[in-house]
Amino acid sequence: MLKNRVTNLLLANEKRSLYRFLILYIVMMIGIISLISIYYYQYQKQLMMLNKRVILSDYASEQARKIKSLHFLFPEQNIYPRDSRFVSAIYDLEYQKIFSLLKSNEINFDRELYITKDKKIHFIKSFDDYYLGAKYLILEIDDDELWLHNTWQNIIIYGGFAIFIFSIIGFFLLNLFLSPMKTSLNIMDRFIKDTTHELNTPLSAILTNIEMMDLDAINEDNRKKINRINIAAKTVSVLYNDLTYITLENDIYKSNEKINLKNIIEERVEYFDILARSKEISFTLDLNDSFLVVNKNKFTRVIDNLISNAIKYNKRKGHINIKLFENSFTVEDLGIGIEPDKIRYIFDRYSRFNSSEGGFGIGLSIVKNIIDEYGMQIVVKSKINEGTSITITW
Amino acid sequence: MVRYIFIFMIFFSSSLSSDIYSQKCVGCHRDMPYSLQEIFMKYLLAYGGENNVKAGMLHYFIYPSKDISVMPKGFLDEKGIMDHGYIGKENLQRSIDRYWELYKVKGRLK
Numbered sequence: 001m002l003k004n005r006v007t008n009l010l011l012a013n014e015k016r017s018l019y020r021f022l023i024l025y026i027v028m029m030i031g032i033i034s035l036i037s038i039y040y041y042q043y044q045k046q047l048m049m050l051n052k053r054v055i056l057s058d059y060a061s062e063q064a065r066k067i068k069s070l071h072f073l074f075p076e077q078n079i080y081p082r083d084s085r086f087v088s089a090i091y092d093l094e095y096q097k098i099f100s101l102l103k104s105n106e107i108n109f110d111r112e113l114y115i116t117k118d119k120k121i122h123f124i125k126s127f128d129d130y131y132l133g134a135k136y137l138i139l140e141i142d143d144d145e146l147w148l149h150n151t152w153q154n155i156i157i158y159g160g161f162a163i164f165i166f167s168i169i170g171f172f173l174l175n176l177f178l179s180p181m182k183t184s185l186n187i188m189d190r191f192i193k194d195t196t197h198e199l200n201t202p203l204s205a206i207l208t209n210i211e212m213m214d215l216d217a218i219n220e221d222n223r224k225k226i227n228r229i230n231i232a233a234k235t236v237s238v239l240y241n242d243l244t245y246i247t248l249e250n251d252i253y254k255s256n257e258k259i260n261l262k263n264i265i266e267e268r269v270e271y272f273d274i275l276a277r278s279k280e281i282s283f284t285l286d287l288n289d290s291f292l293v294v295n296k297n298k299f300t301r302v303i304d305n306l307i308s309n310a311i312k313y314n315k316r317k318g319h320i321n322i323k324l325f326e327n328s329f330t331v332e333d334l335g336i337g338i339e340p341d342k343i344r345y346i347f348d349r350y351s352r353f354n355s356s357e358g359g360f361g362i363g364l365s366i367v368k369n370i371i372d373e374y375g376m377q378i379v380v381k382s383k384i385n386e387g388t389s390i391t392i393t394w
Numbered sequence: 395m396v397r398y399i400f401i402f403m404i405f406f407s408s409s410l411s412s413d414i415y416s417q418k419c420v421g422c423h424r425d426m427p428y429s430l431q432e433i434f435m436k437y438l439l440a441y442g443g444e445n446n447v448k449a450g451m452l453h454y455f456i457y458p459s460k461d462i463s464v465m466p467k468g469f470l471d472e473k474g475i476m477d478h479g480y481i482g483k484e485n486l487q488r489s490i491d492r493y494w495e496l497y498k499v500k501g502r503l504k
Contacts, residue, residue, distance in 0.1 A: 071435060080503045094443035099503040130442035132499045 018174065025173075029166045036162075037155045048147040053113050056123035056139050059086050064125065064137060071131040086141045090134035098133055102140045109136065119143045196243040203240055206233045231278050234271065238308050242362055245301050254295065261290045261299070262324055268303045269322065272311060280317045287324040292394070298370050305363035306331040306390055313388070332389040338382040346380065414485045415492040422476070428465070434497035436464040444494060451490050456483070 066081035067090065080099050089100030095109060104120040113123050125137040210230045215223050269283055276283065292299070310320045310333035321332040338346060347368035371378045371392060382388040423430050441450040454462055458475050481489070 071439065074435065074499065075431065075502060078503050092443035094445060096443060096500070098500050130439055132503075133438040133442055133447070135442050 018178070021177070022170070022174070025170050029163065029170070033159050033162055033166075037159060040155060041151055044147055044151040049113055052121055052141070053123065056086070056113070056121070056141070057125075059083065060123060060125040060137055060139055063088055063139065064127065064131075067134065067137065068131045074132065086139045088140065089138045090132060091136040091138065092133050093130065093135035095136075100138075102138060104140060107138060115143055119145065192243055192246075196240060199236070199240050199243075203233065203236055207237060227274060228278075231275050234275060235308075238304050241301060241304065242366055245298070245366055246362055256293050256295050258291055258293050259296050259299070261292060261303075261329065262287045264296065264300060265303055265322060265324060265329075268300065268307060272304075272307050275308070276311050276320070279311065279314065281311055281314050282319050284319065284321045287322070288326065290324050290326050290329070294374055298373075302367050302370050302392070303329075305367050309333075309363060310335070310388075328391055328393045330389060330391040332387060334387040337384040337386055337388055338380070339384060340382075343380050343382060414481060415489040418479065418481050418485075419489055419493065427469070430493070431497055433464070434493065438499065440464045444498070448487075448490050448494060451493070452483075452486060455486055455490075 063081060063083065063086075070077060070081060080101070082101065087101040087103065089102045089107075090098045091107075091109075092098055102120075102122075104116040104118045104122070106116040106118070106120075107122065107124075108114055109124065111124070113121070115121055119142065121141050121143050123139045125139070127135055127137065206229065210226060210233065213226060215226065218226070265287055266285070269285065273283075307320070307322070310331050313335040314320065314333045315335060318334045320334075321330070323330040323332075347364050368378065374394065376392055376394040379391045379393070380388065381391075420430070423433075428436075437447050437451060441447040450464075454464075455478055458478065460467075460470050460475060463470055463475065
């Protein structure tokens with residue numbers, strides 16, 4: 001059964017856009033939740049302070065009455081009034097301490113109610129008459145931080161719930177945005193699949209018949225025409241094989257075997273020789289035996305694509321170096337080169353940087369796909385107008 | 395030697411202010427219905443901080459008036475304003491300082 005392999009795959013560029021959207025969405029989501037949390041925290045703090053103000057105001061009135069009584073009984077009575085619910089202090093209008101039981105000395109006379117750094121709540125009552133010489137009565141209680149605990153608990157619970165809801169909305173939005181992309185990819189893949197299917201028989205017929213032709217029996221003019229047909233048919237054949245690999249799950253790409261890459265490279269160089277000769281491109285081969293356990297057809301796709309690109313993007317009368325060592329394989333051309341900022345995108349599917357040459361822009365995507373599958377590394381070095389070197393190591 | 399002179403001067407100045415306060419203030423106030431402590435508490439209630447109280451007292455002694463007195467109206471109507479006699483501004487200031495030190499609340503609450 002034929003199955004489409006790329007239906008659910010997204011292009012790398014679109015993936016990047018999606019990641020950007022996701023990051024923006026997450027940042028916005030965190031920003032909104034943080035703002036709401038800060039507002040909620042401030043509101044809860046104000047609410048707590050409001051409650052404390054009411055309570056401390058009552059305490060302060062009681063304490064003020066006691067201080068007033070003490071003023072008229074002083075110095076016969078000189079015990080400062082104490083209360084188990086709070087501790088207090090009195091300061092004169094010059095902010096000089098008269099008497100203090102406070103545990104925190106961080107006093108802010110500009111504010112009526114505040115929390116100190118050592119977690120004490122201070123309430124300052126100002127007297128109209130200076131009993132015992134005091135202008136300010138300061139009450140201190142412990143901040144039990146129960147409100148803070150509850151506030152954090154609510155922020156975590158409701159914030160978590162909000163993140164969950166936002167994530168679901170984000171997921172639906174993402175699917176909504178992906179839908180047209182997926183549709184366009186499906187259409188493209190279906191088109192390629194259908195086209196590929198129809199190409200097989202006529203292409204095989206052309207190539208087989210050219211191979212069977214006795215070129216010596218025909219005149220020079222016709223031989224040149226046949227050669228041109230052969231080049232064109234082989235170019236289409238490479239494209240056909242790439243499309244077959246990418247769109248169809250075929251049994252020929254499944255089994256691995258031990259192969260000598262040297263033999264395959266020699267065979268493929270010979271296959272592409274007629275294409276290279278059409279642009280007067282020469283090959284220099286430095287091939288050593290190198291054995292790999294891979295799928296022969298898959299690795300042929302790698303070699304074919306690297307060589308056909310080296311021909312396609314080479315200069316007229318150019319040169320191609322192919323080197324094979326025990327653990328590496330390099331194809332170098334003296335072609336147009338790739339701009340440095342575009343090198344990272346050359347493995348993206350459908351990416352083409354030179355519209356003057358044909359193709360779908362799938363060749364290097366296939367190469368990368370196969371290289372990754374076998375856990376190999378690929379390194380691209382390129383300079384504009386000097387050439388490109390692609391090395392695979394394993 | 396300088397140190398001894400300095401200690402002597404402090405002792406002398408302190409005993410001088412103590413003497414003026416004892417001679418000019420305590421003696422006259424001894425037979426008053428309001429003790430010096432009670433008067434002090436009235437000043438404290440009216441003026442608050444140390445500098446304010448001292449400034450208030452000094453001003454009253456220089457410009458005595460019923461309107462600015464801290465004493466109850468009934469008392470003033472009955473006894474009138476006390477003649478403090480002129481002891482000089484410096485001596486007055488020393489006496490006030492002494493008075494503050496003797497009756498201040500700070501340091502006496504427990």
